[in-house]
Structures are given as C-alpha cells and as structure tokens.
C-alpha cells in the first residue's frame with residue numbers, strides 16, 4: 001500500500017473530516033479564551049473530560065457523549081470557581097485538573113480497559129473514528145461555530161471588558177458560562193483527533209500564530225481557524241505517513257505542526273511589527289524649539305541608505321534614534 | 335440636600351454600600367440633573383469608584399435607593415442610555431484588536447442578537463471616533479497606542495452607545511496635558527449635545543470650564559456638594575460636621591466597631 005492509497009480508506013476519510021472540523025472549532029473558541037487570558041482553561045477541561053471518557057467506557061455508552069456531559073459540568077464548575085475566588089480559585093482549578101485525570105485513569109482501570117484504550121482518547125487516534133463519531137463531530141462543530149460567530153460582538157465585548165459589558169446591559173455571567181460550555185464542547189470534538197491532553201494546544205497555538213501577523217480581532221480569529229485547519233489536517237496526514245514505519249498518534253504531530261507554523265511566523269511577526277512602527281506617521285507635534293545636531297559627518301540624501309520619511313514639507317532621515325532634517329548647512333533634530 | 339427632581343439621570347438617596355462587610359459608602363445623597371457635568375473629587379480610597387460602581391449597577395447597595403432616569407436601579411433595563419468608562423482598564427486584551435473594533439463593541443447594548451451591524455452602528459462608531467479625535471488611528475491596534483490615547487478609545491467606546499448619561503472614572507489619570515485638553519474638548523462637545531456627565535477626576539485641569547458642580551467625597555460620605563472646586567481646594571475641605579466620638583486622627587466613622595463581625599453583632603442586638 002502506498003501513501004496515496006491511504007486516502008481511499010474509510011477510516012482515513014472519517015479522520016480527515018474530523019480533523020478539519022476540529023481545526024475550525026478549537027481555535028474559534030480558543031480566541032475568546034486567549035482574549036480573556038484563560039489560555040489554560042482548555043487544558044483543565046480536557047483533563048476533566050478524561051473522567052467522562054472513562055465513565056463512558058465503564059458504562060458501555062458512547063464516550064463522546066459522556067465526555068461532553070462531564071466536560072460541560074467541569075467547565076461550568078471551573079467558571080463558577082473562577083468567578084468567586086482569586087488565588088484560591090487557581091488552586092481549586094488545579095485540583096479539578098488532577099482529579100479529572102486521576103479519576104479517568106482509575107475508572108478506566110475499573111472498567112477493565114487497558115492503557116491503550118485510554119491512550120486513543122488522550123493523544124488521538126487515526127482509526128478510532130466511527131461513522132457515528134463523524135456525525136456527532138459535525139453537529140457539535142456546527143453548534144460551536146454558529147454560536148461563536150453569531151454572537152461575536154457580544155462575546156468580544158464580554159471577553160474584553162466584563163464591567164463595561166455589564167453596564168451595557170449584557171448578562172456577562174451567561175456569556176462567560178456559554179464560552180466555558182462551548183470550550184467543553186469543542187474539546188470533546190477535538191478529543192478523537194488531537195486527544196484530550198493536547199487539545200488545548202490546538203485552541204491556543206493557532207491564535208498565537210495568527211496574532212503574529214493580524215492586527216484586528218476578526219483577522220486573528222479567521223487566521224487562527226485557518227492555521228488550525230492546516231495544522232489538524234496536515235498533522236493527521238503526517239502521522240498517517242509516518243505510520244508506515246512507526247506508530248505515532250495524530251495528536252503530537254498536529255501540535256508539533258502548529259508549533260512549527262508559530263515558529264515560522266514569528267520572524268514574520270517581528271518584521272511586520274517593526275515595519276508598522278516605521279510606517280506609522282509621526283505624531284503631530286507642536287512646534288519644538290529649533291535643535292540642530294552637534295556634529296554630523298554623514299551626508300543624508302536620496303540613496304544614503306537611511307529611511308527617508310516625509311514630514312510635512314520636508315523629509316526626515318531616521319537613524320540611530322534621530323530624525324534628521326536638512327536645514328541649510330546642518331541637520332535639525334525633529 | 336433635598337432631592338428636587340426624582341426623574342433626574344442619577345438620584346442617590348441615603349445610599350450605603352458595603353464591601354466585604356465593611357461600610358464603604360455611608361448615607362450618600364447625590365443628584366445629577368439632566369445636562370449637568372458633575373465632578374466627583376476626593377482622596378484615594380474615599381469611595382469615588384465605589385459610588386460610580388453603585389450608580390452603574392456593578393455593586394449592590396444595602397440601604398437607600400439608587401434611581402437612574404427615575405427608575406430604581408433594580409428595575410432599570412434601559413442600559414444603553416448609560417455609558418461607562420471604567421477606571422484604569424487597558425483597552426488591550428489578550429488578542430489584538432483595532433481601535434475601531436473596540437469602539438464598535440460600545441454598540442453592543444443596542445445591537446440585537448445574531449444580527450449584523452447596521453448603518454446606524456457604523457455612523458455612531460465613526461462619530462465617536464471623531465469626537466475623541468482618533469479617526470486617523472481607527473485601524474491601528476489598540477496596544478500600539480499610548481495610555482492617554484487608549485483612554486480616549488475607552489471614552490469613544492462609551493460614546494458609541496449614544497448614551498444620555500456618561501459616567502467616567504478617572505479618565506484623566508496618567509494623561510498628559512494635550513491629551514487632557516483633547517478629552518475636555520470631547521466632553522465639551524457631548525455637553526453641548528445635552529449629555530449628562532458624572533466624572534471622577536484627580537486633575538481637573540482643562541475641564542474646569544465645563545464643570546457645573548463638584549462633589550467631594552471623604553471616608554465614604556459626601557463632604558461637599560456645590561459650585562465647582564479645583565482638586566487643591568477640595569483636598570482642604572473639612573468635614574461638614576464633626577464626630578465627637580472619634581479619637582483624633584481616627585477615620586472610622588462607625589464608633590466602637592472594630593470589624594465587620596462586630597458590626598453585624600451590633601446590628602442584631
């Protein structure tokens with residue numbers, strides 16, 4: 001079997017659909033978490049969802065739906081703890097993380113399932129996705145995307161300034177709970193492909209990547225979804241290609257690909273930020289007293305190599321923290 | 335002060351607000367009439383922000399009544415009539431956002447769910463940007479702006495909701511003189527349109543000519559309510575009444591109460 005034959009396999013096609021949807025949903029909700037500076041909330045919910053999966057394995061029901069229920073409960077609990085407490089809330093969240101993971105591993109053991117079964121949920125799996133899973137993934141993704149994109153103005157206002165949003169008449173608490181619930185849902189969506197332990201990376205890394213080049217919230221959101229899709233689908237294909245030689249779960253390859261994209265855009269971001277600073281018009285300053293340079297051996301001109309910035313009726317040459325404008329025989333500091 | 339107009343934008347009648355069981359605002363009476371610009375002065379910790387948070391419904395009060403436009407705040411639903419500029423919050427969040435996006439979020443109280451923004455929204459956002467003089471920066475990221483400019487973004491966000499009452503908590507803190515002037519101009523234009531403004535300020539500076547009335551807070555009480563004062567005068571205002579029960583230099587106006595627990599116990603007995 002060659003690499004291309006893979007795409008004709010049913011399980012691979014299902015995995016690709018799931019990866020694509022995950023790549024859309026996780027960064028969409030992740031953008032709001034990053035905006036609220038709750039980048040690690042996804043990690044917490046992911047750990048709690050492990051218990052949900054284990055309950056599904058124990059009771060013989062679909063782990064996807066038990067994971068959704070437990071993750072939503074965990075997310076609501078975390079949101080309530082966060083709302084009440086300050087430093088203690090942090091510790092309470094940590095307790096929930098560890099409790100979720102430990103409970104999950106324990107219950108899986110009781111259910112008589114081996115570590116391998118759980119592994120598929122922790123780090124994703126290529127061939128574990130059934131037709132039913134694909135359908136639940138589609139439904140959940142549609143819900144997540146409709147709500148996040150439809151309520152974008154409200155969610156943005158609440159995430160950027162809760163006090164302001166409350167005075168504007170929004171039910172801030174409801175929206176915060178909504179974000180937590182949506183995060184829980186998209187985590188369960190991502191569970192099959194990236195796995196619960198790495199899912200948070202798919203919520204955060206695409207946003208960080210997109211931030212490097214975007215300046216507005218909307219482009220950050222759109223860019224994050226794009227990066228998420230490329231990373232999820234690309235990572236899945238990569239892990240399938242590698243599986244000819246070694247066994248790799250798709251989760252790690254997806255996350256590493258996302259991180260690679262972040263690393264690749266980082267210099268671009270640095271360059272763009274530098275450029276936008278240089279392109280920005282100088283602030284309107286009221287007439288400063290005349291200041292000429294002390295000594296200036298270099299002669300500025302068309303091709304002197306220094307950035308020439310138009311400034312009113314003349315040109316300033318920018319170098320070494322100075323803005324020099326020609327004034328007769330000398331240069332002025334502008 | 336007796337309450338004259340019960341349907342004024344802000345009427346506080348004997349309002350007390352505790353935080354964590356400690357009385358922070360005590361028996362505050364305050365009326366802001368329609369079209370008035372009132373400054374709230376007072377030293378740090380005197381309860382200015384607490385008063386503002388009680389007026390905006392962010393903090394519940396335990397005694398007295400807070401009325402907005404004649405409606406008790408518990409029943410008040412017309413929040414878009416109120417614009418709020420919080421104290422010292424940065425305009426930037428964890429994700430980049432442009433000036434226009436942040437200002438547009440001020441429309442959120444007036445927008446219906448699941449509807450795209452309409453022409454009225456865009457007009458309001460543009461005119462808010464114009465009032466604060468940031469039209470040419472509209473597509474900048476807010477984190478690229480200076481602190482004073484970010485403060486103007488937050489004011490524009492409040493203005494975008496087209497409020498009848500604007501409540502600002504120290505919009506001039508850490509803002510240089512030219513920016514304070516720009517702010518004062520913006521508020522002047524609003525006042526000319528008939529807006530009511532309640533402003534907490536440390537430095538009045540260029541806003542002086544706009545102000546109709548000053549209220550000075552001290553230890554959670556209103557110590558002065560009358561013609562405009564500058565901050566320097568305000569800091570030398572003495573209490574309207576003295577408390578013989580207080581020891582010299584004591585600032586706790588609830589005698590013999592050492593802690594909230596004590597206070598509750600006294601209340602019960």
Ligand SMILES: Nc1ncnc2c1ncn2[C@@H]1O[C@H](COP(=O)(O)OP(=O)(O)OP(=O)(O)O)[C@@H](O)[C@H]1O
Pocket residue numbers: 353354358376377378379380381382383384385421
């Ligand atoms: N979250 C809080 N928890 C406990 N006490 C608080 C809290 N917020 C305010 N206080 C107390 O309430 C009092 C009034 O605070 P407030 O913030 O209203 O002062 P302010 O007049 O706005 O001061 P500033 O000029 O520093 O802004 C202070 O003594 C403060 O200790």
Ligand SMILES: [Mg+2]
Pocket residue numbers: 382383384421503504
């Ligand atoms: Mg304050």
Ligand SMILES: [Zn+2]
Pocket residue numbers: 298299300301304305306317
């Ligand atoms: Zn040169």
Ligand SMILES: [Zn+2]
Pocket residue numbers: 311314315316325334
């Ligand atoms: Zn110049």
Ligand SMILES: [Zn+2]
Pocket residue numbers: 296298300317319322324331
């Ligand atoms: Zn030079």
Ligand SMILES: [Zn+2]
Pocket residue numbers: 290291292327330331332
């Ligand atoms: Zn010169």
